[in-house]
Amino acid sequence: MKILETNNLSKSFGGIKAINNLDFTLNQNEVRGVIGPNGSGKSTFFNLLTGIYKTDEGSRIFLNGENITNLETHLIVERGMARTFQLLRLFSEMTVLDNMMVGYHLHVKYGILSSIFGTRTTRAEEKRIREEMMELLVFIGLIDYAFMDATELSIGQRRLLSLGRAMAMQPKILLLDEPAAGLSPVNVDNLLKIIMSLRKRYSTTLVITEHILKVVMETCKTITVLDYGTKIAEGTPTEVKNDNKVINAYLGEELDDDQVLRELNS
Amino acid sequence: MSFSNKYRINLYWAAIIIILSLLPFIVPNLYQMHLINIICINIIMAIGLNIVKGFAGQVTVAHIGLYAMGAYSSAILSINYGFSFWMALPGAVIITVIAGAIVGIPSFRLQGPYLALATLAFSESLRIYISVNTDLGATIGISNIPPPVIFDFTFNDAFLYYYIVIPFTLISIYFSFKILKSKLGRAFKAIREDQLSSSAVGINLRFYKTIAFVISAVYAGLAGSLYAHLDPGFIHPNNFTLQESVLYILMLVIGGIGHIWGCIVGAVFITLIWDLTREYYQYQLIIFGYD
Amino acid sequence: MKLIFKFSLIMTCFTFIFTSYAFSEGKIKIGVSIRMISDIGFKHGKMMEDEIQMINDSGGINGKMIELIFLNDECKSEKGIANAQKLIYQHNVHLLIGSSCSSVTLPMVDVSAKGGVPHITPHSTSSKITKRGSDWIFRVPISSRFYKSVDVAHIVKNVGLDLAYIISADSASLTQAEEIRDEIKRDHGKQPLMFVTVQQGEMDFRSHMLKAKSMNPDALLISAGTVAGAAKALIQSYEVGIPASVKRILGSGASKQEIPTLAGDAVKGVYFTAAFSAADDRPIAKLFTRMIKDKYGVLPDHDFSQAWDLIQIVEHALRKADLKLTDESLASDRTAIRDAIANIQNYQGLASGPISFCADPTPECRDGNKTPVMIEYTKGGKDFVTKVLGTITFKPNHGL
Secondary structure, eight states, rough: OOEEEEEEEEEEEEEEEEEEEEEEEEEEEEEEHHHHETTTTTHHHHHHTTTSSSSOOOOOEEEEEEEEETTOHHHHHHTTTTEEEOOOOTTTTSSSHHHHHHHHHGGOSOOHHHHHHHHHHHHHHHHHHHHHHHHHHHHOOOOOGSSBBBGGHHHHHHHHHHHHHHHOOSSSEEESSSSSTTOOOHHHHHHHHHHHHHHHHHHHHEEEEOSSSSEEEEEEEEEEETTTEEEEEEEOOHHHHOOOOHHHHOOOOOHHHHHHHHHHHO | OOHHHHHHHHHHHHHHHHHHHHHHOOOOSSHHHHHHHHHHHHHHHHHHHHHIISSOOOOOSHHHHHHHHHHHHHHHHHHSSSOOHHHHHHHHHHHHHHHHHTGGGGTTTHHHHHHHHHHHHHHHEEEEHHHHOOGGGGGGGGGOOOOEETEEEESSHHHHHHHHHHHHHHHHHHHHHHHHHHHHHHHHHHHHHHHHHHHTTTTOHHHHHHHHHHHHHHHHHHHHHHHHTTTTTOOOOOGGSSHHHHHHHHHHHHTTTOOOHHHHHHHHHHHHHHHTTTTTTGGGGHHOOOO | OHHHHHHHHHHHHHHHHHHHHHOOOEEEEEEEOOSSSHHHHHHHHHHHHHHHHHHHHHTTTBBHHHHHHHOOOOOOOHHHHHHHIIIIIOOOOOOEOOOHHHHHHHHHHHHHHHHHHHOEESSSSTTTTHHHHHHSEEEEEHHHHHHHHHHHHHIIIIOOOIIEEEESSSSSHHHHHHHHHHHHHHOOOOSSSSSEEEOOTEEEEEEEHHHHHHHHEEEEEOOOSSSSHHHHHHHHHHHOOTTSSSSSEEEGGGTTTTTHHHGGGTTTTTTTEEOOOOOSSSSSHHHHHHHHHHSSSSSOOOHHHHHHHHHHHHHHHHHHHHHSSSSTTTHHHHHHHHHHTTOOOOOOSSSSSOOOOOSSHHHHHHHOOOEEEEEEEOOTTTTEEEEEEEOOOOOOOTTT
């Protein structure tokens, strides 16, 4: 069953096409890898999906059959699509627990007025959220740091927290933007384990972009390869690995002498 | 988190309330009582500013404009339309809230110093408008603003007025804590920390920024109204200049932006320093950095 | 525990400040709240202090010393109110002097009336001050109701009724300008050509001047709020090409010597009304002018003379009053001083006319000086020359 679909997705900055007529479909419960060399448009793709960038004309994005093109970010998030950021963007002057509780924002069962005037039910709800988030912190292994500010965490712990915050949102689709960047190999394994068990627990559909190919190759059944904003390949890890276009994109095309001369003359 | 802990905290609050309600019997003279009233009003102002600036991180200089709005609407309502204090105060708060929501609009697009400039424009133009508009008393000011009355009992000096001010102050502090510890406070802090990230967890930035400005406007309107009716009931546009605005920001900075107790300490401290320096006017420039 | 700690911190702050001030018995305490920031305000304060020092050095008032307490109000009513209350209730002063600005004096009148303290103002001219019906207020300077009548009489007789007002939004200027406008409307049925209020501290009046020029007025009534602003306004009126035949009429602030110095030749032919002229050739005025010039390095304007007159009046009154100066006699001492001031009749000091008070809490009784003087600048620049056009003594109930 299709959960996310894009038609003709395009985005240009000035004259440069960052994403060019991309058609992308994602099925329920899938774990999809999106790879590509630097500047191939992976982050732009995520920013378009979550409404942070506005798409060019003619683009369509459907979430569960609903057109969500150019909706505001918080509205898209409300419809069940969450993301993490490559640069984490944690709420650094807030405690780890508060970070998690902000993640739970959309599911809090009281309104603005009761957060000012409410008494017993509000307090009970707060308590419930706090306990649930504590439990989730146990799950991702940050319970010991619950009352520390996010700035005081190590890079690995921050990556975990950003994942935890996204999971607290209980999304249908989670877009992970380079979740393993800057981690040591041991931490990468640990992170992958946590990602997969979280996925099982919340039955979330995952989209992962990654530089470290190992991460995607091991976790994803299907991989989409982007280069210069276009999809150049899609398939199982083995198919993608052996695709000429992919190899060229990563290693650079080898030109023969005739081609070089032609390039120079033009 | 046990029952006894909660019980103890309630006991603390009870003790504080008793001490505060006995304060007029300890304080030796009327001037010092007047100063305490001013301190209380400044506390309300400071924690109101703290909500929009400390919690939600929106750099606003318009708070003083909202304060003026509260004071003037309360004064006009009670003098020109014959409202009693108990009607003028909510009226002033409502008018200020509307203004506050409008002041919040630039925050949708502007941040940091740019937002400060946009909000500065509001408070300064309001002050200038008041100071040239003869219907609002212009620079002659509005005098004879009636004091609050309950059943023929008039709160017309600082000792009595304290019993009007202090409940409002305590309630303001209480609600400030409640906001901080709720979903609303968390959303404000998230916006302060990272706007993009907050929208990515589903926080509606415009809505919550407007709410932050509106809540702070409630505080400013309340403080303004309380100030207008404070004996001898006189307001003047000179009391709402950029200098005062800086003073309120100073209260926040001294106590630590974002901390409610810090704001209270800052408000007390700055008001007392302000009081002391008038006797040593030669040194005022050194302390406050402006004259 | 944390809560208690924080709370006690705040309470310590309170006690630190709220230890009551010791009452110094046997001294006459006078509280002063004026604008002490600007250079000239500072000099007024200094002069008051020096005069009081001279009284103390020569044995005080019937053997009793005077203690002067200065507070700065920055011309802000909030601080003026706080100052008045501090002086009355904390310092227990016998007499309150203040303030420089009408907008600060106005609420102070209510405070002094409530506290039962004689209150005498050195500089405030707004007619509203004595109209509040306080038993305790006295005014040394000339009320705006007298100033405006001089202006109106002069305008009607010598100038013409097509007027353009450019008025600074400070309370004294605005009150006076509105009173002139209303009187001309009432007695001569003539609306002003234009009436604009500008911000206090405004420096650029050219757009207003151009508008005024297009209307061809008989006279410009200018009040710029600051001396620099007034000088700029005069210069700019020539810059935009308003001819010299259009009279420029300024407020009483034009007596300040900076205006001719800054404005240069643009000041020639400017009229203003004041309570004192540095060109006054009475011996006492000459002596005073030289004394101020030697001591404070400026030519005295009428703010100086009024502050000086005020101290003399206070001295006279204190000598007449029967003061016990004990803790218990505070209220009766205050009443005695009030009655002594109210008894002052025909005090002839530097001011253009005699100053008299009486006991009723009405403007008739409490506006001391009733004799404005009209002055014209005949030469600008540093060595400016003024000419006294005339003085009028009004009946006490004039303009009410």
